[in-house]
Every structure is written in structure tokens, then in C-alpha cells.
Amino acid sequence: MKGLTDIPGISVGHSSDYDGLTGCTAILCERGAVAGGEIRGFATGTAEWDLLSPYHVTERIHAVVFAGGSAFGLEAAAGVRRYLGHKGIGVETTSGRIPLVVSGILYDLSIGKSSAHPTREMGEAAAAAATDKAVAEGNIGAGTGATIGKILGMKSAMKSGLGSFTVELGGGVLVSALAVVNAMGDVIDPSSGKVIAGVRGPLNTAEIMKRGAGGTLVNQNTTLVVVATNAALTKVDANRLAHVAQLGMARTINPLNTTSDGDLVIAMSVEDRKASIDTLGVAASEAVAESILRAVRLASTLGGVPGLKK
Numbered sequence: 001m002k003g004l005t006d007i008p009g010i011s012v013g014h015s016s017d018y019d020g021l022t023g024c025t026a027i028l029c030e031r032g033a034v035a036g037g038e039i040r041g042f043a044t045g046t047a048e049w050d051l052l053s054p055y056h057v058t059e060r061i062h063a064v065v066f067a068g069g070s071a072f073g074l075e076a077a078a079g080v081r082r083y084l085g086h087k088g089i090g091v092e093t094t095s096g097r098i099p100l101v102v103s104g105i106l107y108d109l110s111i112g113k114s115s116a117h118p119t120r121e122m123g124e125a126a127a128a129a130a131t132d133k134a135v136a137e138g139n140i141g142a143g144t145g146a147t148i149g150k151i152l153g154m155k156s157a158m159k160s161g162l163g164s165f166t167v168e169l170g171g172g173v174l175v176s177a178l179a180v181v182n183a184m185g186d187v188i189d190p191s192s193g194k195v196i197a198g199v200r201g202p203l204n205t206a207e208i209m210k211r212g213a214g215g216t217l218v219n220q221n222t223t224l225v226v227v228a229t230n231a232a233l234t235k236v237d238a239n240r241l242a243h244v245a246q247l248g249m250a251r252t253i254n255p256l257n258t259t260s261d262g263d264l265v266i267a268m269s270v271e272d273r274k275a276s277i278d279t280l281g282v283a284a285s286e287a288v289a290e291s292i293l294r295a296v297r298l299a300s301t302l303g304g305v306p307g308l309k310k
Contacts, residue, residue, distance in 0.1 A: 020116020
């Protein structure tokens, strides 16, 4: 399986700055996708999030952009919008087509150069590089500067990145996820219950917090997730799928949804295959959990921060 690009009509492209250690990822759905989203973190940075609301008149979006650089990284979405606009992709208006692009950012300014953040040009390059081939994972795109286990600061953190995974259901229905993991907490393998990556030391993040041994928490963490399916969804159902998909985060990250994390999930639907929202939710949770595990297992050491991949 290829990851998120297993879903027909979805392409993924990355742009990475390995000098500044930041980057962005463009997830394109040029034919449009019904979408919904849910935010459970408390330190989130987004743009055009209201497009995902069932109350918004917009029925489809055309891209999702994840980027490093904290709030500066929101600029990358402008490049994706410009790229799609030049291709004539977007919602029809009396004066032309306007691409609808939702974006979310993560804080990676502590690992590389704090002056480096994704630009409009990087966003445009990521969109131009988008392909339906297997999703590139690890230290790439928005995952370039991602780290985890930061409760004691970067000196005890580990490298994370970007991962993607697909679950296949009956009748040709597919549910896939892409996750960029920049959490404050640790990543846990649900099959064993053991921490596989996170804060380096004798105690895990939760134990450090309970003992009051951690430093002051700062709003520099988040996990960003896209879930996509080739099953038909309404906007209400897409929001329900984003809600249930959060369970994949809960299985693999602890602590989660803290006041210093900006955790979010965006769910997208293309094509018109049939499946119940409950079945899709089960598959989405699994796809998210596996994507998160892949994000840390495929991240190699970078910027002096050790990763699991050798």
C-alpha cells in the first residue's frame, strides 16, 4: 500500500529545508473533497478551518497543508493556493475559480534555525511535487523538524516525523491516514503498551508530570492528522469521522491534548463507495495509530536529536 495516496484523486507532495530543519506537506484533492475536522489540542494554529464546518456553505475543499514554522508556516498555504489557482482548480465564482485550502502548523523552531520557516514558495513547490506515488515518510515535509518527548526540553527529546498508513475494508473501501507527530508526550505501541519513542530518561512523560519534575510547559507541540476515504460522506459524517479518528491518537500518544499541544484531525471523502460511518471510524482509528507509529519509526537522527531509524 502507498499510504494516503491509495485514495483515488489524492496526491501528496513535500518541500523540505534541511538547513533550517523545517518543511511543509501539500495534500491535494483537485476534484474536491467533502471534509470535516476536529481540534482537541489547546495550542492550535490553523487557517480556513471554518471551511470544515457543516454550517459553512462550502461543500468541498481542494487541499490541506501542514507546515512547520509555527504561525509563520501558515504562509505555505498561499503557495498551494496559487499553484491550484494557476491550474484553474477551485470553487466556481462569477470571477473565476478559487481554491479552498485548509492548513495547520506545528512548532519546530527549536531544532534548526529559528529564522527558518516554510514560505509561499515552499508551499508552491510542495504542491508542484505532489504525486499519487507512495507517500514519502520520516524526516520530510512537515515532518522535517518534528520532535517528541519535550517535557524536559530538547536535550531529552527524540526525533519524529511523518507517517502514512492505509486500512482496506470490504467492497474496495479504503481508509488512509497521514500523521505529522510533534507531540510533547511519548509514542506508545498499543500492542505492547510500551513507550517506543519519547523523553529520554528513566521516567516517561506522564510520570515526570505526576511527580512535578518537568519544566514549564510551552505551546510548542502538536500532532496533525489527515484521514481520507473513498467512501461517500456528508460534511456531518466527515466531522464524525474526524472525531472518531482521534482515538488513534489516544492509543499511541501519552499525554495527549495538553494545553501545550495543538492536536487536530481533518477527514476527507472522495468518490462514492458505501460503508457505515461506524466501520469507517474503526478503520480510521487504526490508520491513524499506525501512521503515528510509522512517523517515529521512520524518523532518523537529525539536528542532534536521535531518531529510531538507523
